[in-house]
Amino acid sequence: xxxxxxxxxxxxxxxxxxxxxxxxxxxxxxxxxxxxxxxxxxxxxxxxxxxxxxxxxxxxxxxxxxxxxxxxxxxxxxxxxxxxxxxxxxxxxxxxxxxxxxxxxxxxxxxxxxxxxxxxxxxxxxxxxxxxxxxxxxxxxxxxxxxxxxxxxxxxxxxxxxxxxxxxxxxxxxxxxxxxxxxxxxxxxxxxxxxxxxxxxxxxxxxxxxxxxxxxxxxxxxxxxxxxxxxxxxxxxxxxxxxxxxxxxxxxxxxxxxxxxxxxxxxxxxxxxxxxxxxxxxxxxxxxxxxxxxxxxxxxxxxxxxxxxxxxxxxxxxxxxxxxxxxxxxxxxxxxxxxxxxxxxxxxxxxxxxxxxxxxxxxxxxxxxxxxxxxxxxxxxxxxxxxxxxxxxxxxxxxxxxxxxxxxxxxxxxxxxxxxxxxxxxxxxxxxxxxxxxxxxxxxxxxxxxxxxxxxxxxxxxxxxxxxxxxxxxxxxxxxxxxxxxxxxxxxxxxxxxxxxxxxxxxxxxxxxxxxxxxxxxxxxxxxxxxxxxxxxxxxxxxxxxxxxxxxxxxxxxxxxxxxxxxxxxxxxxxxxxxxxxxxxxxxxxxxxxxxxxxxxxxxxxxxxxxxxxxxxxxxxxxxx
Ligand code: C2E
Ligand code: MG
Ligand code: MG
Numbered sequence: 049x050x051x052x053x054x055x056x057x058x059x060x061x062x063x064x065x066x067x068x069x070x071x072x073x074x075x076x077x078x079x080x081x082x083x084x085x086x087x088x089x090x091x092x093x094x095x096x097x098x099x100x101x102x103x104x105x106x107x108x109x110x111x112x113x114x115x116x117x118x119x120x121x122x123x124x125x126x127x128x129x130x131x132x133x134x135x136x137x138x139x140x141x142x143x144x145x146x147x148x149x150x151x152x153x154x155x156x157x158x159x160x161x162x163x164x165x166x167x168x169x170x171x172x173x174x175x176x177x178x179x180x181x182x183x184x185x186x187x188x189x190x191x192x193x194x195x196x197x198x199x200x201x202x203x204x205x206x207x208x209x210x211x212x213x214x215x216x217x218x219x220x221x222x223x224x225x226x227x228x229x230x231x232x233x234x235x236x237x238x239x240x241x242x243x244x245x246x247x248x249x250x251x252x253x254x255x256x257x258x259x260x261x262x263x264x265x266x267x268x269x270x271x272x273x274x275x276x277x278x279x280x281x282x283x284x285x286x287x288x289x290x291x292x293x294x295x296x297x298x299x300x301x302x303x304x305x306x307x308x309x310x311x312x313x314x315x316x317x318x319x320x321x322x323x324x325x326x327x328x329x330x331x332x333x334x335x336x337x338x339x340x341x342x343x344x345x346x347x348x349x350x351x352x353x354x355x356x357x358x359x360x361x362x363x364x365x366x367x368x369x370x371x372x373x374x375x376x377x378x379x380x381x382x383x384x385x386x387x388x389x390x391x392x393x394x395x396x397x398x399x400x401x402x403x404x405x406x407x408x409x410x411x412x413x414x415x416x417x418x419x420x421x422x423x424x425x426x427x428x429x430x431x432x433x434x435x436x437x438x439x440x441x442x443x444x445x446x447x448x449x450x451x452x453x454x455x456x457x458x459x460x461x462x463x464x465x466x467x468x469x470x471x472x473x474x475x476x477x478x479x480x481x482x483x484x485x486x487x488x489x490x491x492x493x494x495x496x497x498x499x500x501x502x503x504x505x506x507x508x509x510x511x512x513x514x515x516x517x518x519x520x521x522x523x524x525x526x527x528x529x530x531x532x533x534x535x536x537x538x539x540x541x542x543x544x545x546x547x548x549x550x551x552x553x554x555x556x557x558x559x560x561x562x563x564x565x566x567x568x569x570x571x572x573x574x575x576x577x578x579x580x581x582x583x584x585x586x587x588x589x590x591x592x593x594x595x596x597x598x599x600x601x602x603x604x605x606x607x608x609x610x611x612x613x614x615x616x617x618x619x620x621x622x623x624x625x626x627x628x629x630x631x632x633x634x635x636x637x638x639x640x641x642x643x644x645x646x647x648x649x650x651x652x653x654x655x656x657x658x659x660x661x662x663x664x665x666x667x668x669x670x671x672x673x
Contacts, residue, residue, distance in 0.1 A: 115203070151178055169196060174195075177214075230293075300323075304336070363396075480505060532562030614642075631652065635654060
């Protein structure tokens, strides 16, 4: 028996009959049979020609060599080659065997191709490192060099045993890839394994093996308050803590041993650890692992007489291998870990593409806002404003949405702030005003038999300063034909507080025109009614927080404070000639209380969510009937 490739082997080829060149045969015979005398010299009485010395030189060379014919069959091998590749009990030798089988020259396509080319005399040289199983059981590392023999239909195999060198290399490699403190795989090895896991997929067709899920999962963990342990108890105790955490993580990983082995535990640096689950089965598997890890770390640590309790935050990502990269996976895990910390630490959090998109898209959104207005990517929805006394439809609030080609339907909270920052709110605000007024006029014209509904349009602070709002409104009303009393403008308190000069004159001019001014989200800012009474404000929109305060637990007494405040606010507003609209009315109990308190109008899911314009047309048609 001779050495076996440690990788898979293919069926042995049969050497082509007559495939050997005569001179090769001769050399082969010489090499397997040629022996020098005990003295190491050729027999006395003759001085062999230098050429003839080649045979004994080949046979006795300490460098392992073999000659292979063009058919790939070993036709000669020296003692060193036999010693290297054959077991002690091996009587068959190497001659007659296929070299590529013996030396594993066919397991990877590139080597197999190059080897074939050399045999055909079309390539100069080939060098490869191979790991083989020696018949005595141990592994050997060989450097195999294949070079053509000039003027012969054969190639020469030179083999050097680099096992010792590789052993040293492996040990160095191990040191390079492991953390000396915890002995866990380090960042480099972890990244290597993640990359390998991602390269393994996708498994399709014949590449599929049983249990392959084509998915990967990752827990990225950071010890909460590790710095405090280091600072208060000293670095040696901090180090002990890291070692103890590493042990508990390894224990968790061992217990979570799955089809593809235990998750890989690594220390990525500082107090950051990671667990990699190859071939994960889904989010639940990762959630279970994260839970087990948090449980395991909850037990206090006994560190050189110090009892230390810590918690950890974990970012968890689980996804398909297809379409992801090491960078994307690690970034997602990083972001998720940050969320776990931000959400209060001592917890695990799943990667949420929505939440991530929010973070990622801020910049993208802001850069595409302006062109989006021109491309007509915005749309308005309208939410009914209902008379509390009789439930009748009095008006609608126009609420803008962005039909983003990439991110889908975006709510205004995602982009109004950005639009204010970069000034595109002026252009967008004009579009909203024009669209809402045109729509309100259409309802008025199309439903003459019912009292016309007014439209309430949100105006951002920057619109007050950066554009001529009065001129815009006047022009829009003129163009659409909407009577000014059917337009209400919603401004937040800060837009009108301390107002002097231009914004105040604008408010006054709008009010003089007959347009109603409402203070939006009232109660979240200064809430200075006395001041507001001096401005041309006709409506207060009470912030949803007040109404939410009404939502008492079942059976428990209602939170009276909010009710008292709201009641006082409503009375005061009424005395100042201001009407009150309650936002976020979601339940009939809230509506009942608001009605008792004297609120004029209500808006909220109890009545209707924001809807498309034609739904409002439907409501108007129904009112007539
Ligand atoms: P807002 O002016 O206070 O509008 C009311 C918000 O409360 C709307 O959210 C509406 O969908 C939501 N809402 C209505 N009823 C309920 C309810 O019963 N419960 C709860 N929880 N929420 C309810 P939306 O449409 O996301 O608008 C958010 C904010 O975006 C608006 O708050 C407004 O400040 C701003 N916005 C919307 N459209 C425009 C616009 O055209 N221009 C400007 N400058 N801002 C706008
Ligand atoms: Mg509003
Ligand atoms: Mg509001």
